[in-house]
């Protein structure tokens with residue numbers, strides 16, 4: 001996954017990357033001249049200058065109103081790595097200083113920008129030379145940035161892995177492996193029979209025709225010295241390892257993208273693995289709702305009615321609205337186990353992408369203060385979340401004559417009716433926010449520092465949220 005070594009140690013290198021405006025070091029004349037033009041804005045973009053004193057790469061952070069939470073520094077990190085790879089050097093040294101520079105974000109950008117999903121490529125295409133990027137003097141920043149970026153790149157790898165290789169079973173096994181030594185306890189409820197018995201009919205319904213059995217991964221962290229009355233954070237991720245739509249089959253065009261319909265669970269796993277290793281002083285739990293949504297003779301049918309964990313009956317109008325079914329019982333369960341604050345992450349609706357586009361996630365919650373906190377965590381790390389209303393008047397769009405609730409609403413407001421559906425399974429007193437990441441989970445053709453593929457969106461927001469949660 002990482003052909004890049006990021007270090008704060010100085011040493012030999014064949015390329016010097018200069019962060020223009022944040023470097024007081026004396027530079028060779030021809031380099032200074034280009035740096036001055038870049039600083040003045042007469043030229044823009046990364047500049048390579050070959051001088052007698054070596055090769056220099058000049059980069060400048062491009063402030064844009066939409067690049068919040070250090071994003072321009074991540075972009076810059078990616079530019080440095082791209083430039084170093086283009087020059088085919090073995091090592092590059094970054095010259096940066098000053099309090100204004102966000103070195104942690106540069107470090108993140110280096111690793112996020114260098115990520116490629118080439119696990120399954122052969123021969124030359126699979127091999128990328130090892131590259132060392134040195135950011136001398138920034139031990140803490142490099143370590144902190146690398147930890148976050150590596151977590152996010154794990155989420156990306158899981159999402160990029162195709163459905164034949166990452167199914168509910170292999171995902172669960174991978175989660176167990178990744179969490180080893182983290183201090184969290186992991187329990188896996190495996191297969192439709194056990195899931196039904198344990199009270200998770202939604203996961204069983206959706207996953208019963210999958211090529212591998214559905215799984216619920218329950219991750220629990222309890223601090224050594226629990227503060228009395230400490231709040232309890234729970235994170236729930238949608239993990240459909242492939243969403244064909246089921247009997248309500250999707251059209252074939254771009255159906256492959258649905259291998260990433262477990263992006264919520266991937267970000268949940270990646271983030272919680274980081275969060276628990278930081279040993280917060282409040283309990284944290286996380287749930288991965290893993291199933292493969294497939295059509296066959298065992299599949300659930302449109303028209304099926306089943307009783308959810310909280311006693312409500314659900315009419316399955318459309319088997320392609322499966323995310324809400326796998327999440328519903330788990331949200332109820334998370335509340336039963338004492339969660340006071342919850343976030344769920346899900347590539348839930350195409351409608352959310354229509355509403356907010358590919359780069360902004362929807363945030364739907366009943367408690368404005370908690371919704372605001374989640375949103376601010378996103379803003380602080382460059383992930384844009386925008387509130388959508390759980391408009392009560394639309395509840396009737398989910399009415400059904402034969403069951404307590406239908407699993408799809410009308411033609412319009414699909415992201416909202418999906419959120420309203422979920423809210424029916426969360427007790428009113430629990431502070432809960434639903435994040436619909438259907439847009440930003442995937443970079444359809446490359447985005448900022450993301451190569452084409454899945455982004456691991458939400459990982460950084462969750463880690464940031466958990467850090468702030470501890471300071472409440």
Ligand code: BES
Nearest residue numbers: 261318320321347348349350351408438
């Ligand atoms: N996983 C999809 C949503 C999705 C669509 C994610 C595009 C990413 C990109 C979800 O399970 C789904 O199929 N939703 C349906 C809901 C509809 C049947 C009410 C949708 O959005 O069309």
Ligand code: MN
Nearest residue numbers: 243320321322
């Ligand atoms: Mn679907």
Ligand code: ZN
Nearest residue numbers: 240243261323
């Ligand atoms: Zn789906």
